[in-house]
Amino acid sequence: AMGSVTVHSSEPEVRIPENNPVKLSCAYSGFSSPRVEWKFDQGDTTRLVCYNNKITASYEDRVTFLPTGITFKSVTREDTGTYTCMVSEEGGNSYGEVKVKLIVLVPPSKPTVNIPSSATIGNRAVLTCSEQDGSPPSEYTWFKDGIVMPTNPKSTRAFSNSSYVLNPTTGELVFDPLSASDTGEYSCEARNGYGTPMTSNAVRMEAVE
Numbered sequence: 001a002m003g004s005v006t007v008h009s010s011e012p013e014v015r016i017p018e019n020n021p022v023k024l025s026c027a028y029s030g031f032s033s034p035r036v037e038w039k040f041d042q043g044d045t046t047r048l049v050c051y052n053n054k055i056t057a058s059y060e061d062r063v064t065f066l067p068t069g070i071t072f073k074s075v076t077r078e079d080t081g082t083y084t085c086m087v088s089e090e091g092g093n094s095y096g097e098v099k100v101k102l103i104v105l106v107p108p109s110k111p112t113v114n115i116p117s118s119a120t121i122g123n124r125a126v127l128t129c130s131e132q133d134g135s136p137p138s139e140y141t142w143f144k145d146g147i148v149m150p151t152n153p154k155s156t157r158a159f160s161n162s163s164y165v166l167n168p169t170t171g172e173l174v175f176d177p178l179s180a181s182d183t184g185e186y187s188c189e190a191r192n193g194y195g196t197p198m199t200s201n202a203v204r205m206e207a208v209e
Contacts, residue, residue: 005029005087006090007096009026009027010025012101013101016105020075021073024070025068026070027068031094033090034053034088034089035088036086038084039083041081042080070083080104081101081102082099083100083102084099085100097184103135105195106195107192107198108133108195108197109132111130111138111171111189112130113186115187117205120207125175127174127175129172129173129200130170131174133171139190139192141188141189141203142166142173143189144159144182145185146185149164183206184205186202
């Protein structure tokens with residue numbers, strides 16, 4: 001009879017600031033000679049971190065293997081992703097796995113804006129805001145003349161004459177159509193819940209006939 005095997009992690013999601021050490025835990029029972037593998041996934045990238053209880057060459061200078069998990073000496077933003085701990089019985093068919101999500105925290109950098117200095121009334125105008133460092137990815141807030149722009153312009157009196165769509169995830173602000181009252185100074189802020197929110201330069205946009 002096959003014994004029941006279990007594989008679990010005491011911390012399935014780990015958040016840690018960049019350049020810190022971290023341990024990803026994987027506990028298992030019911031194996032007589034366990035063979036442990038760790039796989040890393042991020043987007044289209046898949047890499048083996050540990051193969052047959054041994055850290056692979058590309059990780060061996062900064063990761064150590066323990067029967068209770070793997071430990072990074074120091075993590076970088078590139079280490080953010082999903083780690084799967086796969087445990088199998090040497091020469092047997094017992095198998096179990098557990099996923100551990102690692103989020104390496106990086107504060108946002110100052111966002112870059114792309115704002116036309118003049119745009120035609122009645123036309124579509126696109127303003128963009130982005131920053132590349134934040135982990136997890138930043139959410140964006142737009143300001144016009146120092147006032148927070150609500151997601152829905154019709155919800156506030158200050159913006160009720162405006163027609164725009166604002167995407168906090170992509171940082172895109174689209175006026176369609178642009179109205180005369182949209183002239184002003186625009187800036188945006190990036191925040192990701194870690195470190196200090198960062199504000200872009202302010203740029204003036206003229207709505208012209």
